[in-house]
Amino acid sequence: MNTDSNEILIRAEQVCKRYGDREVLHDISLEVSKSEVVCVIGPSGSGKSTFLRALAFLEKYDSGSVFIEGRLLGYVEEGGTRRLARRAELREARKNVGMVFQQFNLWPHMTAIRNVIEPLIQVKNLDKKTALKKGHALLERVGLGSLADHYPAQLSGGQQQRVAIARALAMEPHIMLFDEPTSALDPELVGEVLQVMKDLARDGMTMVVVTHEMGFAAQVADRVMFLDAGQVAALGSPHVIFRETTQPRLQQFLQNYLERNAFWND
Numbered sequence: 001m002n003t004d005s006n007e008i009l010i011r012a013e014q015v016c017k018r019y020g021d022r023e024v025l026h027d028i029s030l031e032v033s034k035s036e037v038v039c040v041i042g043p044s045g046s047g048k049s050t051f052l053r054a055l056a057f058l059e060k061y062d063s064g065s066v067f068i069e070g071r072l073l074g075y076v077e078e079g080g081t082r083r084l085a086r087r088a089e090l091r092e093a094r095k096n097v098g099m100v101f102q103q104f105n106l107w108p109h110m111t112a113i114r115n116v117i118e119p120l121i122q123v124k125n126l127d128k129k130t131a132l133k134k135g136h137a138l139l140e141r142v143g144l145g146s147l148a149d150h151y152p153a154q155l156s157g158g159q160q161q162r163v164a165i166a167r168a169l170a171m172e173p174h175i176m177l178f179d180e181p182t183s184a185l186d187p188e189l190v191g192e193v194l195q196v197m198k199d200l201a202r203d204g205m206t207m208v209v210v211t212h213e214m215g216f217a218a219q220v221a222d223r224v225m226f227l228d229a230g231q232v233a234a235l236g237s238p239h240v241i242f243r244e245t246t247q248p249r250l251q252q253f254l255q256n257y258l259e260r261n262a263f264w265n266d
């Protein structure tokens with residue numbers, strides 16, 4: 001690894017992806033430094049989820065590269081050519097990447113604490129006592145210490161999403177990727193999940209967050225990336241993106257957002 005790149009945890013280089021003859025990601029490049037928070041915004045269908053999934057190699061892209069902590073993800077370079085990584089190689093290369101999605105994907109037949117500790121026992125091979133101790137501490141951290149024995153169906157959406165975050169954190173990731181973690185929630189539950197994410201950011205977690213919550217992006221992001229039709233149409237500090245941009249598509253996107261949300265403020 002290049003010593004200059006020690007602090008760069010994610011490096012995407014010219015990632016391109018097409019579905020059929022439609023290019024959904026066009027030459028997307030992004031470097032994310034340690035402890036940096038990058039929020040990804042953009043219209044529906046602009047490629048935000050596809051890009052986030054590419055960062056974790058949840059789906060293949062057609063050209064370009066993604067390096068996680070200096071290591072190529074998804075492929076192995078051998079003798080000047082690239083081959084797809086084997087399942088175990090991929091698992092190893094992305095073990096420091098945690099992911100949280102719009103749908104919470106908890107195991108419905110397991111309590112909150114079991115959801116959190118299961119990967120610790122299965123993947124990290126911790127004994128049950130150690131896993132429980134760690135799991136309870138994580139549930140405390142996301143404000144759910146008293147609900148450890150509840151099943152997902154007995155938790156609100158916001159609580160379920162916080163269990164999902166605790167479960168991802170249990171693996172001690174160096175990077176957390178979020179894809180619209182609050183967009184399936186009732187409005188009054190959004191704040192509690194965003195607060196957990198703010199705390200994580202404050203504690204120095206490196207994060208890429210696809211979000212429709214412009215307030216969160218403005219407050220928490222170090223940089224904001226605006227994707228439009230599969231391209232990086234703007235990338236900069238929240239101040240530049242939300243206050244100073246002259247990019248017409250971004251201006252239009254923000255105007256639409258303000259109009260939609262003005263409804264709630266009236």
Ligand SMILES: Nc1ncnc2c1ncn2[C@@H]1O[C@H](COP(=O)(O)OP(=O)(O)OP(=O)(O)O)[C@@H](O)[C@H]1O
Pocket residue numbers: 019024042043044045046047048049050051
């Ligand atoms: N499996 C697929 N097959 C074909 N096209 C797809 C597939 N997945 C996504 N697409 C297309 O790729 C484009 C980008 O989709 P993507 O889900 O990344 O958008 P997005 O920015 O996350 O949108 P949203 O805000 O609605 O979540 C869209 O036009 C979508 O229709």
Ligand SMILES: [Mg+2]
Pocket residue numbers: 048049050
């Ligand atoms: Mg999406």
